[in-house]
Amino acid sequence: MPCKTGRRHPSLSDIKDAARGQWPDILMRLGIPAEYLRNRHGPCPGCGGTDRFRFDDREEGRFFCSQGGGDALSGDGLTLLGHVHGWTFSQTANAVADTLGMTEGNSSAPPARSRPRPVSATKSPERTQDVQAKLHALWVETVPISHHDAQPLHDYLSSRMLPIDDVLAMMPEHHSTLRFHPNLPYFEEVMEGGKPRMKVLDEFPALIALVTSHDGRPVTVHRTYLRKDGSGKADVPSPRKLYPLMPGTALSGSAIRLSPAVKRLGTAEGIETAMSVMLATGMPVWPCVSANMLGKFIPPSNVPIVIWAELDRAGAGQHWGEILYRRLKKLERPVRLMIPAGPIPDGKKSVDWADVWVEHGREGFTESWWRRLIGRVA
């Protein structure tokens, strides 16, 4: 394809290869809600109706739409995006390539009726082909969280009523998910000579967590920077950060798999909250890093889900918890939504289940307390 701007244009077959098997994720990131993406008749995300549409994917994003008795339409995920957003074929191909991180430079993705901004991990201009090598280099500098070098992390967790031995007992496979870095450089963007530049401000001990996609692939790592003595999170503008994403992956749907999903699975925003719920209830809990990502979580299909959402003054915790709850309910999945009843103490922005754990211990999670502490149990 001729290219005036110097952008790299992947071929259509490259785009289709990269997209294979990931269409639900791609389509959600490009504005098609998850509830449409199932192999059952229902309304069409493009032309409405009540039961004219079905999505059977087959790794190609395949769909059928009877268009309400007009000429039936079917095709792959690219055709579906055209049907829903009215994009031309090349606009659609560009949007999918951008979503998969296959293009560089300015996005030429077309405007959409409901296109959310693609989730990007950081503002770093790093190229996707570098990410895999960087994440690997970071990972080999870490030790298991059980290691004696991880004392600052043990002290930090103790201060949150999360004794390391109890935490390790809940996470038999922690080696592959959570790691400790003794002195991780902390970067911030600074202005120098009128230009933005990434600068190392200091080094801190850090908890490193692997973020895994809904289909089990590594997406990126999450960092929690700690004070050097482990007495709290590091006193920096953003003590929690994500690395850029691995090529061809998406944050949407992903989580940190602290423990295998057995019998039931909890989900929460933060790592510490997830650990608190695990210690209190014994259920495995996967943190999704943020309220927004909790709302987009795609859980494994074989277990009932308990959403341990946050009660937050701004409402984001409850909002995204309910988004996830309603999506799973529509899919007829067994699901429960747990929100602390509050009230939110003066001077605090929110109450989460880690706060309940610190304040009330296991008692805060017993059935008799749920009714008092939880705004709604579905």
Ligand SMILES: [Zn+2]
């Ligand atoms: Zn349609």
